[in-house]
Amino acid sequence: MSDSSPHSSPNFEAFDTLATMVAVVQADGECLFANAAFENAMRLSRRAVQRSQLYDWFVDSQRLRDTVQGVARNAYSSSRFDALLRRGARQALPGGQADELPVHVIVSQTEFEDLVLVELIENAQQTRQDREERSFDQVQATKELTRNLAHEIKNPLGGIRGAAQLLAMELAPDLQEYTQVIIHEVDRLQSLVDRLLAPHRHAPVVGDVNIHEICERVRSLILVEYPRGLKMVRDYDTSLPDFRGDREQLIQAVLNIVQNAAQALQPQIQAQIQGEGARITLRTRVARQVTIGKQRWRLALELHVEDNGPGVPAEIRERIFFPLVSGREGGTGLGLTLAQTIAQQHQGMIDCESEPGRTDFRMTLPLP
Numbered sequence: 001m002s003d004s005s006p007h008s009s010p011n012f013e014a015f016d017t018l019a020t021m022v023a024v025v026q027a028d029g030e031c032l033f034a035n036a037a038f039e040n041a042m043r044l045s046r047r048a049v050q051r052s053q054l055y056d057w058f059v060d061s062q063r064l065r066d067t068v069q070g071v072a073r074n075a076y077s078s079s080r081f082d083a084l085l086r087r088g089a090r091q092a093l094p095g096g097q098a099d100e101l102p103v104h105v106i107v108s109q110t111e112f113e114d115l116v117l118v119e120l121i122e123n124a125q126q127t128r129q130d131r132e133e134r135s136f137d138q139v140q141a142t143k144e145l146t147r148n149l150a151h152e153i154k155n156p157l158g159g160i161r162g163a164a165q166l167l168a169m170e171l172a173p174d175l176q177e178y179t180q181v182i183i184h185e186v187d188r189l190q191s192l193v194d195r196l197l198a199p200h201r202h203a204p205v206v207g208d209v210n211i212h213e214i215c216e217r218v219r220s221l222i223l224v225e226y227p228r229g230l231k232m233v234r235d236y237d238t239s240l241p242d243f244r245g246d247r248e249q250l251i252q253a254v255l256n257i258v259q260n261a262a263q264a265l266q267p268q269i270q271a272q273i274q275g276e277g278a279r280i281t282l283r284t285r286v287a288r289q290v291t292i293g294k295q296r297w298r299l300a301l302e303l304h305v306e307d308n309g310p311g312v313p314a315e316i317r318e319r320i321f322f323p324l325v326s327g328r329e330g331g332t333g334l335g336l337t338l339a340q341t342i343a344q345q346h347q348g349m350i351d352c353e354s355e356p357g358r359t360d361f362r363m364t365l366p367l368p
């Protein structure tokens with residue numbers, strides 16, 4: 001808080017827990033407070049941000065100037081618009097470009113007369129959060145539908161199989177071929193339905209889980225399957241604490257993701273190209289103030305499974321977490337659905353960024 005402030009040090013520290021950038025300014029644009037997210041985004045120390053004029057940080061600040069003054073004058077209580085934030089401008093080398101960040105700006109009144117609250121939401125962040133919330137809802141809805149459908153299919157299957165067996169006993173051997181087809185197809189459906197229902201059937205076995213132990217297990221399982229031509233890189237943040245969870249389920253989830261990566265890399269593994277061969281990286285990181293679904297967590301861990309394969313086919317990129325969506329011959333399309341369900345049972349989530357040459361599946365799990 002600047003000494004020249006006429007206010008009795010209102011406390012804005014609570015804004016530090018927000019993921020969006022927040023600044024408290026005077027009508028003249030002098031910045032009295034900037035929260036941690038703002039500081040991070042500007043790549044500046046708080047002291048430097050707080051001594052400056054908010055208007056200096058915008059590419060074209062006229063709109064902001066007018067709005068802040070309007071709100072401070074009580075002409076309106078709140079207003080929003082899009083703008084371009086200029087960051088790192090102060091350190092930009094001569095001739096160097098400061099980079100610009102598109103933001104959505106929300107200016108509103110505070111309880112303190114002539115102090116104005118300026119909230120900045122990264123446009124990319126906003127769309128990403130929207131997308132995540134939407135896909136979270138969609139996954140929930142699909143899961144429910146799938147589960148109900150699976151139950152409806154499962155119930156009559158036993159009856160059909162039994163009837164086919166009885167029929168077989170009545171039929172001449174040369175006709176039993178047909179009942180065999182029925183029984184065989186019923187068994188196939190049965191196992192598909194069982195796999196659709198699998199993640200919901202067992203009560204979770206909760207214990208202390210170490211994410212790196214999980215990674216190591218998955219790594220060794222994959223290396224047994226792909227002993228040559230696949231490089232598994234480990235990049236662990238060993239300061240990550242243990243957490244409560246179902247170890248076996250989490251191994252299954254991570255295994256499904258890594259197995260997909262290895263399958264996508266199959267041509268590269270076979271070619272064993274010199275130099276840049278097939279590579280999967282397991283990376284763990286700590287994350288702060290993350291939103292998962294609709295809940296915010298102070299602390300979480302991120303496990304990235306990154307591969308240098310061809311990327312998720314564009315046609316299915318938006319749907320890979322839905323059941324029965326598969327981009328490969330003989331795939332069931334259940335691997336990622338199950339992985340996502342397991343992550344969600346741990347209050348976490350999995351998302352994916354993919355382009356040719358780099359696919360990154362990120363599993364985020366909240367930490368205590």
Ligand SMILES: Nc1ncnc2c1ncn2[C@@H]1O[C@H](COP(=O)(O)OP(=O)(O)O)[C@@H](O)[C@H]1O
Pocket residue numbers: 256260261262264307309310311312313320325326327328330331332333334335336337359
């Ligand atoms: N790392 C990856 N690289 C490229 N495509 C991937 C990757 N991971 C998943 N996919 C795509 O997502 C699809 C769905 O995966 P999944 O749910 O495990 O089902 P399945 O493996 O049975 O096809 C895969 O078929 C594949 O097309």
Ligand SMILES: [Mg+2]
Pocket residue numbers: 256259260334335336
């Ligand atoms: Mg799979």
